[in-house]
Each structure stands twice: as C-alpha cells, then as structure tokens.
Amino acid sequence: MAGPRVVIIGAGVVGAALADELSCRGWTEITVVDQGPLPATGGSSSHAPGLVFQANPSKTMTELARYTVEKLGALDVDGQPCFLQVGGLELATTPERLTELARRQGWLTSWGVEGRLVGPDECVALHPLVNRERVLGGLLVPTDGLAVAVLAVEAQIRAARARGVRVLDRHEVLDIRTRADEAAGSDRVTAVVTDRGDIPADVVVCCAGIWGPKVARMVGMSLPLTPLAHQLAWTGPVPALAGQAEEAVRPILRHQDADLYYRDRFDRLGIGSYGHHPMPVSADDIAPVDSAEQMPSVLRFTADDFADAWGETRSLLPATRDTKVEEGINGLFSFTTDGMPLLGESPEVKGFWVAEAVWVTHSAGVGRAMAEWLVDGHCSSFDLHECEVNRFEPHQLAPAYVHARSCRNFVEVYDILHPLQPPGAPRPLRTSPFHVRERELGAFFLEASGWERPQWYAANEPLLDRWDIPTPNDWAARMWSPLVGAEALATRESVALYDMTALxxxxxxxxxxxxxxxxxxxxxxxxxxxxxxxxxxxxxxxxxxxxxxxxxxxxxxxxxxxxxxxxxxxxxxxxxxxxxxxxxxITAGTCCIGLWGPRAREVLQPLADADFSDAGLRYFRARRAHIGVVPVTAMRLSYVGELGWELYTSADLGLKLWDTLWEAARPHGGIAAGRGAFNSLRLEKGYRAFGTDMTYEHDPYEAGVGFAVKREKGDFIGRAALERRAAGVRRRLTCLTIDDPGAVVMGKEPVYDGDRPVGYVTSAGYGYTVGKGIAYAWLPAELAAPGRALDIGYFDRRVPAVVAQEPLFDPAMRRLRGSHPSGDAR
CATH class of the missing domain: 3.30.70.1400 (Aminomethyltransferase beta-barrel domains)
Structure with a gap:
C-alpha cells in the first residue's frame, strides 16, 4: 500500500526516523521537506552533542531511549557508526546525589535496562580524568552512549529514499493549506506551501523542533514549546588524552550536582552546562538558514555565563587545567512546560500532527511510535499518555505560562525532585470556591492541573493527640505530615469534607x-x-x-x-x-465536595429536601436536591471506601455549600481532609488511579477492572481485540503489603523475586486503617498469588513485601453501602 500523501516538515533526527519507520510499514507517498541542506539542516540535530542517557522516571521515556539505542546502534553510513556505545556514568559528589543515584538505578531496573551503582574507585577506573577526591560514587549504564545525530539523519533518510520517499531540502515552509470538512466539523490539511511550490498532503507531521510553534500557528494551533539556549563548549587538546585515535573511549559523563555533562572528542572534551540562567528565544526570532552566523540553532557563545561551569570542570577533571576552552556555542533546544514531548494530532485540524520537543535521546523511539499511531490508529510499542499534545488545560497554553514553566524546567533539568514536589511559579492559578476556607484551616497545597489542592490541614493538629501516627522514612516524609494519617482515621471514624473540584x-x-x-x-x-x-x-x-x-x-x-x-x-x-x-x-463552572464517613448521612439528611436513606438513594445512583439553599447534584459514590456522596454545584454557590456542610458536620466530629488521606484510603480499597496504576499499555483484565466490561451489551470500541486478550493474562496489577511502618515506598521502584527483578511499583503509601504499607505493582501473573513473599528495591535497600488479597479494607462493602456505620470492617 502506498498510504496517504504524507508531508513531514523537518529533516532532523525525528523527521528522518519517522520517514524511515513509516516507509518500513508500507507508506511511501511521503515527502520530507526542510529549509536547510541535508544532512545537517541547521536545527538542534545538527549541533546536538548526542549524549544518550536512558535513566528516566518515566517508563515511556526510558523505553523510547532504549529503542533509539538499539536502532542507531545497528546503523552506519559508509562504515561510520551512528552510535558509539561507550556507556554512561552519572557521578555523585554529594551524599544527596549518591542517594538519588540509587533511586535512578531503581528506575532502570523497573524499566528493564541494565544499570549498577559503582564506588569512587571504579568511577575513576572507568573515567581516569575524574578527581577521586571529589567523587562518592556513580551509576553506570553500559548501553548508554553517543548518538552521531547527523549520521543518524543520513542513514535513516537513505533508507527512506530507497523505499521511494522524496526528500526536499532547501524548501522553506511558508504555510499549510486547509479546507473545511463539513462532515467532521473541522478543517483538514490539503497542502504544504513552500517557497518552491505547494506539496499536496493528506497528513502533515510537524517535526520542526525549535520552529515547531511557528509551524503549528499556520493551522491555528498553540504549541507549548520554548526554544532555550544551552551552553556547549569544547576544550583544546587535553594532554592526558594525547594520542586518542577513536572519537570516544570513555563513558559519557554526568555531573548533575553542578548541572554539567561531558563527552570525548578524540583528544578534547565537550562540556555541556545547564547551570546558567535560562536563555529563551522566540521561534519567530531564530535566524534564517542563509543569514545565520553558523546555523540557525546556534547562537554566539557567552563566555561569562560559562565561567562557573569551567571552574567546576577544572576541579572535577583536573586534567583540563592543562588546556582551555577553545570554542563554544549557545545551542537551541526545545523545552516544554512539563519536560515531556508533544505528540499527536491537532484537535481542530484533521491530518495535522506534531512530533515535537523530542531530543536525540528519544528520536528513533518517537519515530516508531508516531509511525504506529499513524498507520494503525494507535501505538502498540509505547505508552504515550504522558506525551499527548492534547494533555494540557487551556491556561497551560498561555504564552506567559509556557515561558515560565519551560524556563523552570531548564533550571530543574538535573535537580533532585520529589515525586510530589509541586511546580513553581506561576501559582496560584486555579482555586476552588472553598479555597478561602481551606486557607483559614491551614491547608498545605499541592497542585493538580493548575488547581490548588489541599494535601492536609494544620487545623487538624488536635487529632494527633488521639492517634500515634507512624513516621515514614526520610524521602517518604517529605511533602508529608502525620496529619495525613490522622485525617484518614478521622474519616473512617466520623465524617470529612474533601475538595474534589480538581477532577x-x-x-x-x-x-x-x-x-x-x-x-x-x-x-x-x-x-x-x-x-x-x-x-x-x-x-x-x-x-x-x-x-x-x-x-x-x-x-x-x-x-x-x-x-x-x-x-x-x-x-x-x-x-x-x-x-x-x-x-x-464544565469543570471551571462547577465544584465538588466529597462528604464521606460513617456519619455522613447524619450530617446531610437534616439539610436536604430529599431522601438520602439507603432506599432513597442507593449506591451508584444520582439525584438532584437542595442542601440548605444550595441546589446540588448528589452522586452516591465514594473513592475512600466510606458511606457518602459527591456533591456538585455551580461555582458561585460552592462556598455556601461548604459552609452549610461544615456547620452541620462539626457537632459530629467532622473535619476537612486532604489528598494525602484520600490516597491512603483509596489504596486500602484497591481503587486504581488512571495514569499511575494503569495506562494505555494495559488492558482491563490484567489491570483488575475487567468487571467493568459488559460484553453482552453490544459493540464498543476495542471489543473485538478485547475478546482475544481475555484468555491470556500474563501480568497483573497486584496489591503488596509492607509490615515495617517506616518502609513506605513512593512508586516506580523495582520488585524482586529473590535476586530477579520481576516488576515495578505504581502507586504506594501507608494504610493507616490496616496498619501496613501498601504498594500496587505490575507483576507476572504467576507471582500474583496472595501470600507470595517478594522484595521492593527502595533506594539502596530491599523492603520485604507480601502479595495480599484485595481489597484490604471492607471487602464485603458494608461501609460503602451504609450498613456498617461504625466499628472495624477490616
């Protein structure tokens, strides 16, 4: 099959990979167009240092990088390799970083990539230029290395051309033509306009990198991407490297404590720095190909900004004291508001796709992912839920927001970040109608989709006199308070108000x-x-x-x-x-309070003009009612495993609803409770969190939600494929419990059966009602039997865990259905 007419804008590593992968799948009516000369067209790929480190907290990003390593490692151009597999070594010069490297090694193990922690002597043996006195240890990934980006472009373009793909360099894209598609209720692409004529198209894929926002605007699409300059310098000859005949023989090096990385280039070293202040550039201000001093993506080196990086380099690598910085650039790369790529189709213009904010590290993987998505209608090799271009809220596309968050991501690119750490400015952005009361109660806020969401409340400190809340380990105790446990237990005992507006x-x-x-x-x-x-x-x-x-x-x-x-x-x-x-x-114009706990009906019924008894409103039913003077939609649902309701009203009446419920709840011991307690309670009930416990790569049966599939109801999207999946469940989302109250894990840790890594943790926390740590994990089906003893790799230790029957709390559902108003339902 020739496939539709596809135009790929951009012949860097992403565009080249996509052309290769698409043509491999039989689509050959493909044109690749770029304003620059091949194979070095002047974008980020043309100057990229090529370091490929696979360790990443995102499983998807690691898998995209692993495929890139595998593919480029098999490519060459006239005998010149496209990938130099010299390994990657991340150094620790502080105790905090050494601990962080253990966490990173856990990610690698979870995602199936070999990596091991090494001592300072081995760090020096691997990279003899390293100052032994500065180093506490390192993380070695043998399969990391250097992608030779320009050769990778050439190799993949050659392969695509051999299958009939047309490649047009020195063609500047001026516009993208569209026509109204009345049936679809949107526009549809028809052609790409260049300075050398129009190119008809059914599908246009923007792989323009730092020019992505400019190209996307041609179809009215806002792309949350900011080009930022990043400093890359090259030393003169280093005497200690004299005579090095190969381009690279030592591992690529990361010194993240100082925002630095290093690579060989024969007898010289390349030094990359993220330690300088952010240098954002508008895509509209990037120089044209023919008028750029060197190339459009390369700006003049600012030596003053590099001074600290050079001083630190001379300390970490003393051999560089015998040379100097001979050349350098401020090279432009793409940054996004959350550090993830932008992949997918425009929501408003059919046929316009983007594959943007993709670095060399993930380029071949993204090429494959996009090719599968385009040809098959979905991507089967990678879970792309974190990468979808349409994942953003409207405020997250505001230019000021994109600028601020992209610059912040540049600053934090090598920082040690806690998984609950909220993003920085701009905050606050979205506040529920209850925000003023939450602040009065001393709420500690984290952020969810821009919403300020309480994690716990200082006003509940008197509850700590009632319960002895166990303190977790240092890492888990960050962004945590014993009030989390007290609020969870108080919810089980009485009643609590939860702000659910962010959903x-x-x-x-x-x-x-x-x-x-x-x-x-x-x-x-x-x-x-x-x-x-x-x-x-x-x-x-x-x-x-x-x-x-x-x-x-x-x-x-x-x-x-x-x-x-x-x-x-x-x-x-x-x-x-x-x-x-x-x-x-309707999210912004509405709000929601979760009123949950064994005394919830005692609070709600006297306020209501409707019957909220078991008979009046059964479990999983909804009704309209008035709570005091406030009209609400009440749904009898509970994600904390207790009797109660989700109560929805319009934003203008939200504060009145809160005050009405609060006044009625206080005589019953009612409290306001935060997301920390919510998460603990939902783990005890075994409720899955989409995007964490289960994602696009899982099916209902292995995720434990097959009960929601009603095959007898008739046809639905995915039914035919699901019939085939039902018979062969090879992995399962499994509940593990941990006896040690201090050994609370956080998620993404590897799970071991003996010395063999067998899976990874999704979400975790402490169950204050059941008195155990809880971790949900993906495991082979044969290991998911209750009672099975396993270990979780947590930083540099092993945490014993046991497979448990779920749910851990109230398996008979008596409390949810309101038939057990008090007591222990474990």
Missing amino acids: KRLEVEGPGAAAFLQRLTTSDVDKSVGSVTYTLMLDEDGTLRSDITVARLARHRFQIGANGSPDLDWFLRHLPEDGSVAVRD
Missing part, C-alpha cells in the same frame, strides 16, 4: 448521547435516569484509554467524571457527524 467534569448532551456513550464505553450506560456507572474507554487494540464515571442526569444529558484533557479530546474526536451529541467541559 475533570464533562457534560454529554443530545438525542444521540446514550448511543454515543454506549459506543465509547465498556459498560451499559443506557440505563434509567439517576444511574451512575463506572466504566472504561478502550482503544481499538483493547487497551485502556481511561476509566470514567457516567451519570445519567436526564434522558439526553450525562455528566462524566473524567481523568483529564485527553479524555475530552477522545470524546470530541468520536462525536457523530450528524450533530446529535454535544460535549463540553
């Missing part, structure tokens, strides 16, 4: 709404008005897209509890062409 809420309305939702979900949602259904959305290959709740509030109106912007994008892409369904995001 995405969608409204689906119209005469075709029920049929539309039936098609998109795995459960039967075409039920009576007032029904609430927990259900799943799948991709065509039967893997999970999301888990959602669907509440039928009227015959043709449904409220969706979603996981984020990708869910909204998924709904919009599948709307029927007849206009019978409308979808809108």
Whole structure:
C-alpha cells in the first residue's frame, strides 16, 4: 500500500526516523521537506552533542531511549557508526546525589535496562580524568552512549529514499493549506506551501523542533514549546588524552550536582552546562538558514555565563587545567512546560500532527511510535499518555505560562525532585470556591492541573493527640505530615469534607448521547435516569484509554467524571457527524465536595429536601436536591471506601455549600481532609488511579477492572481485540503489603523475586486503617498469588513485601453501602 500523501516538515533526527519507520510499514507517498541542506539542516540535530542517557522516571521515556539505542546502534553510513556505545556514568559528589543515584538505578531496573551503582574507585577506573577526591560514587549504564545525530539523519533518510520517499531540502515552509470538512466539523490539511511550490498532503507531521510553534500557528494551533539556549563548549587538546585515535573511549559523563555533562572528542572534551540562567528565544526570532552566523540553532557563545561551569570542570577533571576552552556555542533546544514531548494530532485540524520537543535521546523511539499511531490508529510499542499534545488545560497554553514553566524546567533539568514536589511559579492559578476556607484551616497545597489542592490541614493538629501516627522514612516524609494519617482515621471514624473540584467534569448532551456513550464505553450506560456507572474507554487494540464515571442526569444529558484533557479530546474526536451529541467541559463552572464517613448521612439528611436513606438513594445512583439553599447534584459514590456522596454545584454557590456542610458536620466530629488521606484510603480499597496504576499499555483484565466490561451489551470500541486478550493474562496489577511502618515506598521502584527483578511499583503509601504499607505493582501473573513473599528495591535497600488479597479494607462493602456505620470492617 502506498498510504496517504504524507508531508513531514523537518529533516532532523525525528523527521528522518519517522520517514524511515513509516516507509518500513508500507507508506511511501511521503515527502520530507526542510529549509536547510541535508544532512545537517541547521536545527538542534545538527549541533546536538548526542549524549544518550536512558535513566528516566518515566517508563515511556526510558523505553523510547532504549529503542533509539538499539536502532542507531545497528546503523552506519559508509562504515561510520551512528552510535558509539561507550556507556554512561552519572557521578555523585554529594551524599544527596549518591542517594538519588540509587533511586535512578531503581528506575532502570523497573524499566528493564541494565544499570549498577559503582564506588569512587571504579568511577575513576572507568573515567581516569575524574578527581577521586571529589567523587562518592556513580551509576553506570553500559548501553548508554553517543548518538552521531547527523549520521543518524543520513542513514535513516537513505533508507527512506530507497523505499521511494522524496526528500526536499532547501524548501522553506511558508504555510499549510486547509479546507473545511463539513462532515467532521473541522478543517483538514490539503497542502504544504513552500517557497518552491505547494506539496499536496493528506497528513502533515510537524517535526520542526525549535520552529515547531511557528509551524503549528499556520493551522491555528498553540504549541507549548520554548526554544532555550544551552551552553556547549569544547576544550583544546587535553594532554592526558594525547594520542586518542577513536572519537570516544570513555563513558559519557554526568555531573548533575553542578548541572554539567561531558563527552570525548578524540583528544578534547565537550562540556555541556545547564547551570546558567535560562536563555529563551522566540521561534519567530531564530535566524534564517542563509543569514545565520553558523546555523540557525546556534547562537554566539557567552563566555561569562560559562565561567562557573569551567571552574567546576577544572576541579572535577583536573586534567583540563592543562588546556582551555577553545570554542563554544549557545545551542537551541526545545523545552516544554512539563519536560515531556508533544505528540499527536491537532484537535481542530484533521491530518495535522506534531512530533515535537523530542531530543536525540528519544528520536528513533518517537519515530516508531508516531509511525504506529499513524498507520494503525494507535501505538502498540509505547505508552504515550504522558506525551499527548492534547494533555494540557487551556491556561497551560498561555504564552506567559509556557515561558515560565519551560524556563523552570531548564533550571530543574538535573535537580533532585520529589515525586510530589509541586511546580513553581506561576501559582496560584486555579482555586476552588472553598479555597478561602481551606486557607483559614491551614491547608498545605499541592497542585493538580493548575488547581490548588489541599494535601492536609494544620487545623487538624488536635487529632494527633488521639492517634500515634507512624513516621515514614526520610524521602517518604517529605511533602508529608502525620496529619495525613490522622485525617484518614478521622474519616473512617466520623465524617470529612474533601475538595474534589480538581477532577475533570464533562457534560454529554443530545438525542444521540446514550448511543454515543454506549459506543465509547465498556459498560451499559443506557440505563434509567439517576444511574451512575463506572466504566472504561478502550482503544481499538483493547487497551485502556481511561476509566470514567457516567451519570445519567436526564434522558439526553450525562455528566462524566473524567481523568483529564485527553479524555475530552477522545470524546470530541468520536462525536457523530450528524450533530446529535454535544460535549463540553464544565469543570471551571462547577465544584465538588466529597462528604464521606460513617456519619455522613447524619450530617446531610437534616439539610436536604430529599431522601438520602439507603432506599432513597442507593449506591451508584444520582439525584438532584437542595442542601440548605444550595441546589446540588448528589452522586452516591465514594473513592475512600466510606458511606457518602459527591456533591456538585455551580461555582458561585460552592462556598455556601461548604459552609452549610461544615456547620452541620462539626457537632459530629467532622473535619476537612486532604489528598494525602484520600490516597491512603483509596489504596486500602484497591481503587486504581488512571495514569499511575494503569495506562494505555494495559488492558482491563490484567489491570483488575475487567468487571467493568459488559460484553453482552453490544459493540464498543476495542471489543473485538478485547475478546482475544481475555484468555491470556500474563501480568497483573497486584496489591503488596509492607509490615515495617517506616518502609513506605513512593512508586516506580523495582520488585524482586529473590535476586530477579520481576516488576515495578505504581502507586504506594501507608494504610493507616490496616496498619501496613501498601504498594500496587505490575507483576507476572504467576507471582500474583496472595501470600507470595517478594522484595521492593527502595533506594539502596530491599523492603520485604507480601502479595495480599484485595481489597484490604471492607471487602464485603458494608461501609460503602451504609450498613456498617461504625466499628472495624477490616
């Protein structure tokens, strides 16, 4: 098959990889266009130092890097290798960094990449230029190395050309033509306009790198990407390296305590620095190819900004004291607001795709991922949920936000970051109607999708006199307070108010709404008005897209509890062409309080004008009511495993709702509780968190949510593929418990069966009701039997854990259904 007419804008490492991967899959009506000369077209690929370090907290990013290593390692250009596998060595010069390297080694083990911690003597043996007195240890990854980016472009372009791909260099893209697609209710690409004529296109993929925002604007798309200059210098000859005949023989080196990295170049060293102040550049201000001093992505070196980096280099690598910096650049690279790539199709212009903010490290992996996505309609090799270009909230596309967060990511690129550490300025951005009361109660706020979300409340300190809350280890005790445990226990004992406003809420309305939702979900949602259904959305290959709740509030109106912007994008892409369904995001105009605990009914019923008894509003049912003077939509759901309701109202009445419930709850021992307690309680009940416990790479049966699949209901997206998956579950999301209260793990740690790594932790915390640490982990199915003893690798230690039967708390569901108002339901 020739496939559709594809135009790839940009012939750097990403565009070249995509052309190669697409043509491998039989699409050959492909044109690659670039404004510069091949193979060094003048973008970031043309000056990139090529260091490929695979260690990353993101499983996806590590896997993209691993594929890049494997692919480039097999490529050459006329006998010149495209990858020099010299290994990677990350150094620790502080105790904090040494501890961090143990965490990074755990990530590698979790994601299936070899890596080991080495002592200071071995660091020097591996890289003799290192000052033994400065180094405490290191992390060695033997498969890391140097990608020769320009050769990688040439090799992949040659392969693509051999399959019929057309490559046009020195063609500047001026515009992208579109036409209205009435059936789809959007525009569709038709051609790419260059200074040498139009190129017809059914699909356009923007791989323009630092020019990405400029190209995306041609179709009205905001791309949250900022080009920032990063300093790269080359020494003169280093006497200690005299006679080195090969380009690189020592491992690539990271000195993250000083924001530095190093690489060989025969008898010289390359030095990269992130230690200087951010140097953002607008994509519109990048010099044209023919007028740039060296190339468009290279700015003049600013020696003063490099002074500290050079001083630190001479200390860490004393041999450099016998040379000097001979040349340097301020090279432009792409940074995003969250440090992740931007992949996917425009929400408004069909056929316009982006593969942006991708460094050499992940380039071949992204090429493969995009090729699978384009050809098959989904990506089967990688979980791309963190990379979707449509993952952002509207405020996250504001130029000021993009600039501030991208610059912050530059500053923090080598920092030791706690998994709960909130981003910096700009904050606060979004506040619920309850924010003023939460501040009065001494809330400690973290951030979720821009929302300020309480983690715990200082006002609950008197509760600490009632319970002895165990203190976790130092790492887990950061962004933590014993109030988390006290709030969890108080919820189990009495009643608590939880701010649930940050959760995405969608409204689906119209005469075709029920049929539309039936098609998109795995459960039967075409039920009576007032029904609430927990259900799943799948991709065509039967893997999970999301888990959602669907509440039928009227015959043709449904409220969706979603996981984020990708869910909204998924709904919009599948709307029927007849206009019978409308979808809108109602999150900003509404708010939600979770009122949960065994005394929740005692608080709510006297305030309500409706019957909130078991008979009046059953579990997983919804109704309209007034709480005092506030109209609410009440849904009898609980993600903490206790009797209660999610209470929704409009934003203008939110504060009144809080005050009404607060006044009524206080005589019953009611409190406000934060996300820390929420997470502990939901782990005790075994409730999955999409994006953490289960993602696009998992199916319902292995994730433990197969109960939400109702195959008897009729057809739905992914059903055919799911039939094949049901019979062969090879891995399972499994509950582990930890007896040691100080050994709380945080997530992403490797799980061992003896000395063999067998899986990894997803989400974890301490269960204050059950008195154990809890860790959910992906394990081979044969190891998921309750009672199995395993170990979790936590920094430099092993934590004993046992596979447990889930849920750990209230397996008979008596408390959720309100039939056990007090006592211990473990």
